[in-house]
Structure formats: C-alpha cells, structure tokens
Amino acid sequence: MVTIQHALRAATAQLRAVSETARLDAELLLAHTLGWSRAKVVAERDHPLTPEQQARFAALVARRAEREPVAYLIGRREFFGLELQVDRRVLIPRPETEVLVELAIAEARRYGDAPITIADIGVGSGAIAIALAMHLPRATLYGVDLSAGALEVAAANIARYHLQDRITLLEGDLLAPLPGPVDLIVSNPPYTILNEIDEGVYRHEPHLALDGGPDGLDCYRRLIAAAPAYLTPKGAILLEIGAWQAAAVVHLLHLALPQAEVGVQQDLAGRDRVVWARNLDVIR
Template sequence: MQHGLGGCQLDIATALFAATRRLRAAGSPSARLDAEVLLAHVLSCERLHLYRVPEQKLSAGQQAQYDALLQRRAAGEPVAYLTGRREFYGREFIVTPAVLIPRPETELLVELAAQRWRERFDHALYIADIGTGSGAIAVSLACLLPRVRVLATDVSPAALAVALENAVRHAVAQRVAFYQGDLLAALPAEWAGRLGLICANLPYVPETERGQLPPDVLHYEPHLALFGGPDGLALYRRLLAQAPRFLVPGGRLLLEIAPGQPEILARELPPGWRLCGVHLDLAGRERVVELEY
C-alpha cells in the first residue's frame, strides 16, 4: 500500500479507503479529508460527488495522477499547494508556494474589518491590506463591501501576481489596487491621510518558535510570510510607525497576532495610539488586535 494504488482499476470507494490508510500511515492528521480533496481535484468534482457514485471507476490516468498527489502529500506537501486552491470566507482562492495558505482564523480579521467599516467609515474612504499575500483579505473585503476601494501591498512580486489573479477571479480587480514594496512605504504619497482602515496579517511567528511549526508549514510555506523577528512583532512595530501618516483621524488598525503578543504591543504603543480591544478566535485564542489613532 505504501507504493501506490496498484495496477487494477479502482472504484472511488476503494481508492479513498486505500488513500486514507496510506496518508494515515504517513502521519497526516486529516488523512480522510486529504484523500477526498485530492480525489475530487483529480476528478474535477465536488467532494460530495464522491459519495454519490462510489462505484465509479477511475481511469488509469486518473489513478496515476491521484497516486502522484498522494505521494507528495505523504511527503508533507500541503494539500492547498497540490490542488492550487484554498477556500477562505466562502470563496475559493488560488494559492501557490509563493504565498501563505489562508487560514480560517484570519476570517475573523475580515469580519471585524467589514463590521468596523459599516459602523464608522461607510463613505468615500479606503481600506489597505498590508502584506496581502494571496489577496484573500483584500479580495474578500472588496466582495463584502461593494463601495469600497482596497489598496493591497506586498514585498513579493510573485505574491502580488497571485493576488491579482484572485481579484480578477472574483471580479473585483477594478476596486483593488496592488503595490509592490515594504509595508505602507509601498503606497504613493497621494494616499496619505485617506485610509479609514488598515488591515495586516503580517509574519508574526517568533524566530524562537521555528522548530515548533508543523513540518508541512516549515518546509513548504514561504518563510518570508511566517517569521517576524525574535518575538514575532518586528514588522508590526514598523507598521505602527508608518500608519499615522496614512490614517484619517480616528482611523483603525486591525492586526492578526498570536496569543500573548497583544500584551507586548500594548506595553510599547507609540504616542497617539489607543488599544480598542483584543478579539478572540473561535478557539478562544487572542487573534486580532484593534487600535485607533
């Protein structure tokens, strides 16, 4: 079983059973789900379809493609990179190894940003998404807020190419402007004093925790999007210094962080900043810091 799906023609049910055993033996924590997602990808169908026609036979080509994907997954490669897709906030996003895979926890940042916009800034202002990566935050906000204009920055040209592809895919490319460069320094001077909200899911994993990351994250996802210095907050400190120039009075900054980091940020906030709250994710962990300037 460790050497592939075999030479006989398999049906969907048998292929899933064999693939799940194979991935479980390789240490996958979500073996059945992985097996389903990869087979649905090979067959270009929804996962539910696999259970509607469990007796459907796989062609030799489909078995070979499935086997190759299973081999890569068993070696630790993330499913999202194998399929090139990841669902986020109810929409499917293109992902490549050039971008961090969007996580469900980040949906809280999108939800809060949309809520604050409707409460405080539902007029001719702008939102910035700093370190946009795949564009999941920027594109989701543009979809949720039809009147908003989003500015998205990233230091990686390869990441921006993926983000633009996602903006086109979801028909919001005309309302999302992309800028390549370092944090807010990537924005032209014309945007100074015009942002109501700045969102950021920047690298916040402390370098000291490098060895604690799951192997599929450490070995496959871009380190540029993961590590934020000794305590994980190096980029956020720089962003706090840059943001006042671009925010309107009373503008908000929403930052995705790790548990324990809000206390550090609160102790060293520069003058003019006010901590509005720390928001917990569905697991009850500190996830988003909200600041006002």
C-alpha cells in the same frame, strides 16, 4: 479493478501518519484528479478508476505524504465564502483570519455610506482585501506585498472577482508604497517564530509570509511605528496576532498612538487573535 472506494481506503491509510484529516484529504485529491466535486466522489464509490487516473492520484497522495498542503496540490482554498487560487508563492489563507475580516467590516460600517479607504498590508493571495471589497461596496483598497510572486496570485484572484477597479496592488515594504493616509489599515503580517512552526508549514509555505523574526514581532514593530503617518485622524488599524502576542502588540500601539482606543479580540477557540486601535476622533 480499482474503484473509488479502494483508492480512498488505501490513500487514507497512507496519509494517516501525516494528516489528522487523512480521509478528507484523500477525497479532495481524488475529486481534483477526476475533475469532480467531492460530493460526487463520495457518492460514486463503486466507480472504477483508469490506470492513468490511479497514477495521477497516487502522485498527489505521495506529495501529501511529504506534508505538502492539500490547498497547494489542488490549487485553491476557500476563505470567507470565496474560492481563491493559491500556490507556493502565497500563504494559504487560514480560517482564523476571518476574525480580522469580520472586525474590519464592522469598523468600516461605522462610516455608513461614506466612501472609505483600506490598506491590506501583506496582501498575499488577496484573501483579506477581496473579502472586504466584496462586503464593503463603498471601499477602495490597496494591497501591499514585498513578494512580486504573491502579487501575481493576488492579481489573478482580484480579476476572478472583477475587483480590479477597487483594489490597487502595490509592491514594497509595509506602508511605504501607500500614496497617503487611509481610514483602515488591516494586516496579517508574518508573526511566527520559524523554528517553532509545524513541519509541513515550514517545508512548504513561503518563509517571507511566516518569519516574524526572533520573537515574532519584527513586522509589528515597524508597521505600528509607521502607522500614525498613514492613518486618517479618525482611522483604525487592525492586526492579526499569534495568541501569545497580544500584550506586546497592545503595548506597541499605546506607544505609537497614545490617543487611541485599543482592544483585543479573541477567535472562536477563545485565543487572542486580533489587536486593534482606533484614533479617538472617530467618536468625537
């Protein structure tokens, strides 16, 4: 008889070579297989698995052993206290991006009770836009993406949180689809250099979401050059960056918005994570 305990032990050993979180991965995959919570899986270690459950679990573990991310295998990921549907059409939301969301919420609160418009450029799963909408009831949002598949995933997540009336999805390139200037532009654009990233990420996540060009800065250059025409006089732009990109992105912002106040925010690990610029009209 194969119990939960046996199955988890074998799967953890199998995944150790590819994952630093092998035990957790195994628990999440088994919970998904059984339709249980992870807590129940951990608590009921002597529960026997049917041959059919063993086979389905083994298939998921084999895919994880090929470095397929757990979030794609179970079809969901938590972000900023939300549960989002994810699949191979979207980047898996990363915890680092919560820094961008926190800063954007703080920036939006400068407007007090006044309505505010926000554009999330490269909306992907909808992670940033949905988190902002949930915390900023006076905000109206646009989510732009070049990927029709990503927009389908975003639409499903937006519907799940009943935000269809507040978040409008637009297909197209960067700022071009926006109907006019907005108070806040937020973006976690593709910024990696493809041949430098983790193998599992490279093999499984969408390259359109990752590829920032030869130096990782392609999207920042075009987005920042276009930003002045799409920002209200008191508006701000907040951009997630790779830890090595702050100086280059700050430079681009000074060139495009010479009148703006510009700053860099670190993440919890102390790495540069967000660069922002605020048109100075907001504090006049």
